[in-house]
Structure formats: structure tokens, C-alpha cells
Amino acid sequence: MSKLNLYNTLTKNEELFQSIIANRVGMYVCGPTVYGAPHLGHVRGPIVFDVLRRFLTKEGYQVRFVRNITDVGHLVGDSDEGEDKLQKQAKIEKLEPMEIAQTYTDIYNDVMDQIGVLRPSIEPKASGHIIEQIEMIQSIIDKGLAYESNGSVYFDVLEYSKNHNYGELSGRILDDLMAGAGNQSRELEGQSEKKNANDFALWKKATPEHIMQWTSPWGKGFPGWHIECSAMSAKYLGEEFDIHGGGMDLLFPHHECEIAQSRAAHNHQPAKYWVHHNMITINGQKMAKSLNNGVTVKQLFDGTHPLLSKSFSPQTLRFFVLQAHYRGTLDFSEEALIASEKGLNRLQSAVNLIDKLKISQTATFGFQDIEQGILDALNSDLNTPQAIAHLFELARRVNLINDGKETIDALNLELLNKIISVYLRGILGIQEIVSGASNHLDSVLQLLIEMRAQAKSEKNFALSDLIRDKLKTSGIEIMDSKEGSSWRIID
Template sequence: MRTYKNNKIKLYNSLHKQKEDFVPVHDGFVGMYVCGPTVYNKVHLGNCRTFLSFDIINRYLRHLGYKVRYVRNITDAGHLLDNEEDKISKQSVLEKLEPMEIVQKYTLNFHKVLELLNLLPPDIEPTATGHIIEQIELIKKLIEKEYAYVSEGSVYFNVKKYDDDGGNYGELSKRKIEDMAANTRELDGQDEKESPQDFALWKKASPEHIMRWSSPWSEGFPGWHLECTAMSTKYLGEEFDIHGGGLDLKFPHHECEIAQSKGCFNKEPVRYWLHANMLTLNGQKMSKSTGNTILPEELISGDNSFFEKPIHPMVIRFFFLQAHYRSVLDLSNDAMMAAEKGFLRLTSAIDKLRTIKPSSTSSFNVYEWVDSCYHALNDDFNTPVLISHLFDAVKLINSLDLKNETLSESDLDIFTQAIHNFFYDVLGLELLTDCLNDNDKLDQTIKVLIDLRNKARLEKDWSLSDEIRDRLAAKGIILKDGKEGTTYEIE
């Protein structure tokens, strides 16, 4: 049986910009924190891709026998826009709802979409508003250690003091203080800071600000960066294994988390920083302002102008998995149609596996194939390589069906179990009834055409015979004539 004890994982650590052997803080246990959504609007597909990437990591670690504590937060306060306005407060005004109504509405949307895409829920899903006390206590500690200062009722992290003490602000994003100073925008509250790079730990609320809490410094609200430090350390400790999120969070959010944690606890908070890359649409960055954007519900329902038909959630999941989580992935109609075609080919073969009968000997090296699948996942969770191996399995299943290849009973059991492990448990895919029904209809239709072609050949109507073969081939359905009759394969 494969376990973490005989599978060495290498993962790409953003902090050091290289692949490293995965060695958790505590043997057999993994603590993983992933930055969750700010619930002020419907979750977008880019977020879904990020969370699905870490769903795969979570699933594979559990498959290997690790005891995983997966924490993914909900940001329901403190996430400021460029003009220092809270996203949730702004949306509450636009929709004429209480801020917590906005939070509840879009948290439910977030959960619904992730459930459609078959993501496992985290073990703990803490909220920022549920951890105000913990955040205040962290601020007190930072003030006591002189890494934070109070100004006009707000509290800021002192980046210069942190760097003077060897903190190295910018170590994750590889930015220099001088460059950050040159690119600092003029925002509200800048005159309260000792330095433009200092970031807010606590903001004094303006009279019109709706969400506010009492603190030793003012009525206000916590900084966005602080909440993740408070919640990750509470549930995973002062040092834990994996911290993940989208690439866009590397700076300033994750950079600030490192500074806060090291300032409080004087140690590196995270062993491995993992970042998922962005999702584009038709070769362009998704943007509401340009209209180049689509919501998951619109993709699933077909209510959009980008795709020729509705896309099943499992096809969307499969499409995401065809690219490595650290690669940019472009969403387009052609790419999605190709993914659907590949997914149906894969599910059809896996369904067919149930009917395969074992032989007395094996002509295929199952152990080598299983090794290649684990090797793909051990190499920084490389799902596209794993999927290529699954399509090798499709070829084998079709060959077993034609009796060109053979598997002994024990090898067939190993092969079947491995398919189940990788397809269902690790990749989180499902054999869908509607997909299989469509496959059955397609199978019966193709067999009718094969019968018509066979009749034409008997009647020496070579023109009709060739036309049937060629028109099917143009649709990716390849007919193969053999001793036991005509079979087909979908490319």
C-alpha cells in the first residue's frame, strides 16, 4: 500500500523559488491554511480554480495517510479597496442590506458553487469577525515588541523596525523596500504612517463606517492581513506546514502575514508557501469593466455569450485539472469542448472497465503504470501528467476489451483499485449518469452506422462504406476493422 512513508513529495516553495522535499513539522500530520474568499459578491472562476488546486493537494495528502487539518478562512471584515473602503460595507450600501446579510448571502453562494465542483469542505472554516479578540491580542503583542505603533486611533506595522531587526520584508515577493516606496499610491490615512510601506493592523472607523468593534485604540476594524495570521496560528500553531492562495495574494497579503508572524513569534510561520496561478478568458485577463468575465453559474447554465452550450461542473473540474496549478490556464469555448470530449472518453472507458474479464497472464506492466501515476503527483501535484497516464489506461481498457492485451486477476484488481483511487479519490471526479447515458446513446448510434457500413461493404458499395468511415473520422470517431469485426475509438 502506498503511504506518505514510501512516497517522497516534492513541492514548489514560493519562498525559495524552487522544488523542495516535503517534510512536515510533525511526522504524519499536515497543517494547511488557504486564504478564503472575501464574501462581498459571487465567487468567480479564478477563485474556484485556486480552491480546487488546494482541494487536490488536500485529497492527495489524505490519500497517502497524512492526518490533515485544512483551514480555509472566510473574510467577512477588513478587506479594503484602494480608497480604504471596506468591500463588504460598500456592497451592503449598494444592495441596501446589512453587512452580515451580504456576508451570509455570498458565503452560501461560495459553498454552493464549490459543492457543485465537488470540493471537500475544510476541517475548519473560521471567520474574521469571529476572531476579533485574537487579532487585538496579536496587535498588543506587536506594540509591546515595538513592531507596531498607534497613530490617530489606528495601529500600523512598523516595516523599518522589522527590517532593522533582520526581518527582511519582501522576502516572499522578492521586492525591495526602495522599489515599494517609489510605487506607493496616495491613499487615505497615509499621513498617519511613519513610512509609506507600513500597513494597517487596526483602522479607526470613520463616522459612516458600518462595521466596527471596540478596541484599546478606537472603535474600528482589523486589517485584512492580520486576520489570517490570527486564525492560522490559532488553529495550526506558530509554525505550520503549508500556506496557500492565489498568486495575486503573494504581495502584499502573504508578505504582511510573514512579517506579522515573525514579529510576534520570532520564527518562520510557514515551511512551504504554495501559490496557484491565474485563469484567463479567451487569452485576456478577466475583468468586469471590459465584460471579459463569466461566473461559474453562467458557465454551468449556459447563460453566457462565450460558450456554445452549458458545461457540466465535472467537465469544468476536469478542465482545471488539465493544467498544472502553477501555470496560467486559458478558458475558451474550444478548450472547454475539447475537455468535455476527453472527459467523456475517460468516463466511458472507466465504465467499461467493469465488464473486463481477467486472463491467466498479463501482457501489461500494471505496477510500472501505478508508479508513474504516483510519480506525477509526488512531483508538485502534477495533475496534467497524471491525466495523461489515465489516458494510457483508456487505451489499455479498450485493448483489453478487444483482447489485444491481457491482465491477470490480481493485476486487474490492482489496476481497477488504482483507477478508483486516482479518478475518484484524488482528482475528485465522478462518473455521471447523464454522461454515461449520452455515451450509451452514442455507442448505439455508432453501432447502427457500423452495421450500415458492413451492409454496404457486403453489397460492394465502397463509396457509401468510405463515406461513413470518413464522416465519422471527421468527428473524431475512428473505425477499426479487425478479425472479430469493426470496433471504434473516440479520439
């Protein structure tokens, strides 16, 4: 049996994980709305839930991991009003909304592959599950907990609250919401078709110019954002499954609404454990378009963002994310990333020594405590920073053995190799080839940049230009600025 303790946002307690069906785990994680290139805020969740999935698999569970693609119904501003995010982007790029969806789904999956996130078992699209969503909406109407109004369908929050606690997940109090919404409703047009400003859309009537629309019992329209996750999780994982994951920013309204919809349609809440990861901030600030501090993953990998002076490998990014506990905030800065890169290099250098260690008859060092330490850390609400601390201790011991100050025997060497392959590679998902290659490339290029600077200072412009031009023909651009030079791979 598993010894995994997970913090459940629904009960606000750390609980021993027990799957609903023995040896099987059903896991649903809210996926991306595919209308733009993924930025740093989009990688934390996938990495955290990937580690959780890998850990459960290692513990002997057969995990069905569902992560959706939102390609319809997510409106600008995350509420019931405004344009569909994909449709808006489609106009800007002069493409069909489904071309936007395909383009950004492909980019998203490329990034996930690069950072070592395993592909989901099932990756359902909202637009491919309109029938399921209509059926679920109809069953909520049949229960008297949703109503049609002017071709749209809204969830009746007040009616639902007579027998349920709307706010059970997020801790929001309905009376407070009502007071807040009262002020808003006077300002927002379109709220008048709702009985109450807190009611949320299950189905929205489409205007003729709205491209993505489907026929429904209530006329032509499109589904609301929240209903897709309820309908698709129930379809692929059943009406009650083990783990529902997502970011803390989705607690309200998205996940609160998912719970309300499932309780209304299926008479119980959908997931046994609700797991939420915290957000990534940048230099202490929230990431926001208005602050112009959003770093895309691609900019990080090729070092082209103004906040960065160099590029970082996907493995460094993954390691950086796992060096913080998933429920704590994680502040992104170049300094922090450089620290992670150094740490990862230190770990990798020690791992490279393992094959060269001399085996002795007796061992002055064992590694059982390291393995147990990592296991205990992961069991303790997926404490990856603690697991990594044990790996650093492992690296320290390997260096001492390599220096001849301590000894290792055959049995412990075997255990050492097992810890690397099972925990570092298998569960934390830190792979060597990618980071190794890119780190070497970086050191070679730093050397060339230094040589070029030297040539320039000696007024040997023929040589400095030669270095720049030759690199350019091999697809690497040297960028000069006041702070010095950096490099990037040309597309």
C-alpha cells in the same frame, strides 16, 4: 515517508515535503472575501489545494485544513483606503453586511460542493476572531514594530526591516517600494497618519457610518485585511504550521504582510512551505470587471454567459483545471473546455468498460507502470496533467482489452479498479455520477434541438413549438441565436 516534492515560493526551490509533526499536516489556504458570486478565477485554488489535501491524506497524514472566510476588513482596491467590500455590496443590495456575508458564503460552499472540493476542517470567519486579532496587534505594538496613529494601528515596515527582510517572499525590494510609495503618498489622502507610505494597517479607525466596528484599545474600528489570516492560522494550526496556500496574486502585499506580522509577533515565519497557484486567463486576457469577461461559475454550469454556447458540468470544470500544472497559467476558452469535456468522456467511457472486461489466465497488459507513473507525477510538485496523461494511457489499454486485442488477468483487473477508485476518484476527485448524468442530459438535449431545427426547416411549427414548450415546462429553456440554439436550466 512522503516522497512529495513541492515548490516552495519562499525558498524558490522544489523541496521534499517533511511535516513538522510526524503524520500530521497543518494547512492554511486563504479563502474568499464573500461579497459576490464566485467566478472562474475563484475555483483554481480550491481545486488544486483539495487535490494536495487528498493526496497527503492518502499518503497517511492526518490533515487539518483551514480555509478562512473574509467577512470584514478587505477594502475596495485591496489597500488601506476605500470602503469595505462587503459594506459596499450591502448598500447596493440593501442588506446588512452580515447578510451579504452569509448569502455569498452559502453560494461559495454550494459551488465548492458541486466541484467536489471537500469542506475545510475549520472555516473561521474574520468577524468571529476580533479578539485574537486585537491580541496579535497588541503584541506587535509591544515589540515596537507597530504604532497607533489617530485611532488606527500601522505596521512599521522600516523598523521591521532593520532586522528582517520585508520582501523575502515576493522578492520586492524595500527601496523600490519606498520610491514608488513616495509618489503615491502625495496623491492619497489619509496616508499622512502613516510614518511611511509602505506601512500597512493592522487596525483601522471606523467612521460613525461604518457599520462593522468593534471596541479596541485604540478606539472603535475594524481589523486590517492581512492580520486575520495571521491570527486565525496561529489559533488553529499553531505559530508554525506546514503549508500556506493561495494564489500568486496574494504574494504581495497579503502574504508578505502575513509573514511580517508573524515574525514580529512570534519571532518566526508562520509556514514551512508556501504554495502558490497561477491565475486563470480568459481567451488570453486577464479576467477583469472592466473587460466584462468575468464568467461566474453558475454561468458556466447553465451556459448563460455570452462567451459560451452551451453549459458545462462541474466535473468538466474540475478536470479542465487539473489538466494544467498549478504553477502555469491556465487559459479559459470554450474550445479548451470542450476539449476537456471530450477527454473526460473518453476516460469515463473506458472506465465504464472495466466491469465488462473478460478475465484471461495470462495478461498481455499490466497496470503497475500506470500506478507508479501517476504516483511519480503527483510526487513531482503535484503534476496533475502528467497523472491524467497516465490515465489516458490506461483508457487506451482498456479499449484494446475490450476489443480482444490484448488480455488482462484477475490481479491486473483488481489493480485497474484500485487506480480508478484511489487516483481518479479519490485524489483527483473526479466523480462519475455527476458528469455522466449531465453529459447524457446534454446529448439528449442536443438531439431535441436538432429535431426542432429540422421541424422548423420543414415549416412544421406545431412540432418545433411543442418541443420548446414541453421542455420549458420541465424546466429547460431553449435559447435561439444567429449561431444556433443552446439550452439552459431555468432557475
